[in-house]
Amino acid sequence: MTDWLVVQVMDERGGAVTPSAAALEGAGVSHALSDVAGQGWSVALAGVAAGKYQLNLTLPQRLPLPLAVEVKARGAGKLVVFRGKSPAIATLSSQAVTAGGPASRTLHVVGLKLPKQHSEVVLVAGWDYSGGADNTLYAKTWRDDLYAGQTFISGKAAPLTKQIHDHTVVSLFDFKSGQRIRWLKARQDWHELDRVLQGSVPTHTGYYKDAANTQKRHDDDAISIRHVYDYIADLGAAAPGSVQRFDIFSHAWAGGPILVDTVEDAVFAPGGSRSTERDPGDKDGRTKDFSTRNMPRRAQFKRAFAAGGIAKVWGCFATTDYRRLVRGAAQAPNKTTKFKVQMLDGSEVEVTGQQVENYFKNSVLPETYMAQMGDAVSIKVYGAPPGMGADLRAVGRRNYMFVNQSDYRLEYRWYKDALGLAPDESGHFPF
Amino acid sequence: MLDVGTRRLRATLTPQQVEQVRRSVAHATGRDSLTASSPPWDVVVRLHVPGRPPFLVHVVGGQALRLNAAEPYAARAHDATGRRLSDVEELAVDSTMYDLLALLLGPPAKEYRTPQAIDIGQLTRPVPDAAAP
Numbered sequence: 001m002t003d004w005l006v007v008q009v010m011d012e013r014g015g016a017v018t019p020s021a022a023a024l025e026g027a028g029v030s031h032a033l034s035d036v037a038g039q040g041w042s043v044a045l046a047g048v049a050a051g052k053y054q055l056n057l058t059l060p061q062r063l064p065l066p067l068a069v070e071v072k073a074r075g076a077g078k079l080v081v082f083r084g085k086s087p088a089i090a091t092l093s094s095q096a097v098t099a100g101g102p103a104s105r106t107l108h109v110v111g112l113k114l115p116k117q118h119s120e121v122v123l124v125a126g127w128d129y130s131g132g133a134d135n136t137l138y139a140k141t142w143r144d145d146l147y148a149g150q151t152f153i154s155g156k157a158a159p160l161t162k163q164i165h166d167h168t169v170v171s172l173f174d175f176k177s178g179q180r181i182r183w184l185k186a187r188q189d190w191h192e193l194d195r196v197l198q199g200s201v202p203t204h205t206g207y208y209k210d211a212a213n214t215q216k217r218h219d220d221d222a223i224s225i226r227h228v229y230d231y232i233a234d235l236g237a238a239a240p241g242s243v244q245r246f247d248i249f250s251h252a253w254a255g256g257p258i259l260v261d262t263v264e265d266a267v268f269a270p271g272g273s274r275s276t277e278r279d280p281g282d283k284d285g286r287t288k289d290f291s292t293r294n295m296p297r298r299a300q301f302k303r304a305f306a307a308g309g310i311a312k313v314w315g316c317f318a319t320t321d322y323r324r325l326v327r328g329a330a331q332a333p334n335k336t337t338k339f340k341v342q343m344l345d346g347s348e349v350e351v352t353g354q355q356v357e358n359y360f361k362n363s364v365l366p367e368t369y370m371a372q373m374g375d376a377v378s379i380k381v382y383g384a385p386p387g388m389g390a391d392l393r394a395v396g397r398r399n400y401m402f403v404n405q406s407d408y409r410l411e412y413r414w415y416k417d418a419l420g421l422a423p424d425e426s427g428h429f430p431f
Numbered sequence: 432m433l434d435v436g437t438r439r440l441r442a443t444l445t446p447q448q449v450e451q452v453r454r455s456v457a458h459a460t461g462r463d464s465l466t467a468s469s470p471p472w473d474v475v476v477r478l479h480v481p482g483r484p485p486f487l488v489h490v491v492g493g494q495a496l497r498l499n500a501a502e503p504y505a506a507r508a509h510d511a512t513g514r515r516l517s518d519v520e521e522l523a524v525d526s527t528m529y530d531l532l533a534l535l536l537g538p539p540a541k542e543y544r545t546p547q548a549i550d551i552g553q554l555t556r557p558v559p560d561a562a563a564p
Binding site for chain 2: 346391
């Protein structure tokens, strides 16, 4: 009796999906599966050592799918099991094929049910260099909520559009560890597909105010927003229309998400001779990222997103001057009465509510990272309203990042009345 | 004012500035929700109140002072999960202290800054008369 691993993939209508390649890949070894007549994509386990492997499947219209499996010895033979939790889309069965004599086989069949259209949610967790929050927790809670179709972000249960299904691949770029982690939903919990270091070294997490540490973070070949952009562009090339959501949980500012707080080299910083170009050592997101020069694969990046796809920058937009302008305008008796606002640089401006409204409409909002991405990709991109900080909250075992609509009541009222912007369930609004 | 990293004295407020700060405590104009933000500066301010031992506060955003009784030099208000630390209290104030620190220490952390200086001309551009032809 010989043991074989067999892979069978079906689409949502029960039609067979044929891989273009399949292999069991372990530390330094690869065992290719081949299309065995009458049996399908298979490999004899006799030649495969017991141990941990990725069952890598190359399927149409998606990136290679790496299922985490283990080959185990069982008596004189072998079998295959999933490592960790089994994916909900997968079945594992063993079938004895009794043709008699030495030809008898046991087929260990991994069955997968995958819709033709790939679906993916991309999450980013920045390193909380100053506060010590574990931003992966906020990303994972959001992942769980998107699967459950329910959120507790306000403190009590509320419905949420279900955007993660059993077949959805969830990718998390963790900027503290420097890894990209991918999951499929398991029957309970999640099946970890893989965990891949981005760049060649983990993020250097030395004290954030030390200039030498900041420089090392800049210079290291470590995880960068460019890895995230490239991954999404890869999805755009292989699986157009697959990205349902792109959520970034991190510190943020008017200039974009702050993922490890790198400082641009002077030549690339505002006022530098190459200020419109991305600094190759920079790891954070910047408003200039979406030009064709800085994102040569912009067309693929755009193609990755599903119709109705959403991106969201969850962190702060706590710009002091913007908040003072909004509060001034909100407290003015009407749009034409002048009021004075003290700016952060010590200057004082005298403006009307109408001028503040025009300034936000024509300058502040269009220049944000969110608006720049939205323009480039033609999707809705959410972010914290200008002038507002983000809060953290634990609700039981769930962890949320949100903008406090109670603390910023006055500002929200102004944004709604003046600009027609209303917040979503977490207090962010579309740019 | 003490540096968080070295814990060395960086500046001392004048009696007039102290009086401004004292008055600001009674003039809170709004709240900030900034538990997910970096502190504007890497400093704590040591306050001396008659009849009490000196205590350290972090200036958090424009309108709050944060006291961390357990770890006075730590600016965080939450643990890794987002759960509020029980030893942390916040006091709503007006922007006096924040503006004083901006004057003494220069621009705050970038969370609080505009990407470039605000174009005042753009901000104060005359509003077109809606009734004009």
